[in-house]
Amino acid sequence: MAKLQRYKEALKSYDRALSLKQSDPLIWLNLGNVLGKLQQYVHAIGAYDKTIALGANEPLIWYNRGNALTKLGRYEEAVQSYDRLLIAQRGASHKLSRMTRKVGMGGAMLYTSWNAIKMLWLPTIGPKNCTAGKTRYLE
Numbered sequence: 001m002a003k004l005q006r007y008k009e010a011l012k013s014y015d016r017a018l019s020l021k022q023s024d025p026l027i028w029l030n031l032g033n034v035l036g037k038l039q040q041y042v043h044a045i046g047a048y049d050k051t052i053a054l055g056a057n058e059p060l061i062w063y064n065r066g067n068a069l070t071k072l073g074r075y076e077e078a079v080q081s082y083d084r085l086l087i088a089q090r091g092a093s094h095k096l097s098r099m100t101r102k103v104g105m106g107g108a109m110l111y112t113s114w115n116a117i118k119m120l121w122l123p124t125i126g127p128k129n130c131t132a133g134k135t136r137y138l139e
Contacts, residue, residue, distance in 0.1 A: 010034045025056035033064060041068040059088045 014031040021027065032047030048065040066081035 005037075007034050007037045011038065023054060025051045025054040028054065029056065029058075029061055029064075032061075032068075036064060036068050036071075039071075041071045044068045045072075057088050059085045062088055 011031070011034050014027055014034060017024070017027045018031070028047050028051040032044045032051065035041075035044035035047055045065060045068050048061055048068070051061050052065075062081045062085035066078045066085065069075075069078035069081060
């Protein structure tokens with residue numbers, strides 16, 4: 001449903017899936033992605049947090065969480081999510097930390113963090129319709 005951009009129907013499907021299996025991080029992740037597409041960013045962040053609480057640590061979770069936080073203007077939290085993305089992507093966070101310390105806080109930090117992500121992470125996995133193992137994620 002989400003792939004066909006029928007997000008409201010997809011939302012109902014994920015709600016049904018969660019009623020059957022609340023401990024599946026993939027359901028929570030995809031629910032967060034659908035909520036993000038519906039511009040329900042606070043709820044999307046909650047779904048990503050639940051995904052993380054269930055033990056998932058895929059870079060795409062942190063990427064989408066950071067994007068939702070950015071949409072809400074919560075830039076410092078977004079930078080933290082992007083930093084966790086780079087940690088999940090095998091230890092590149094030290095490069096991000098060096099880059100962000102140079103520019104301070106707020107929008108400049110977010111801009112620099114985004115540039116670090118573009119350089120260090122996006123070329124390796126790509127942000128749209130990423131596949132990690134057998135699991136297909138929606139951005």
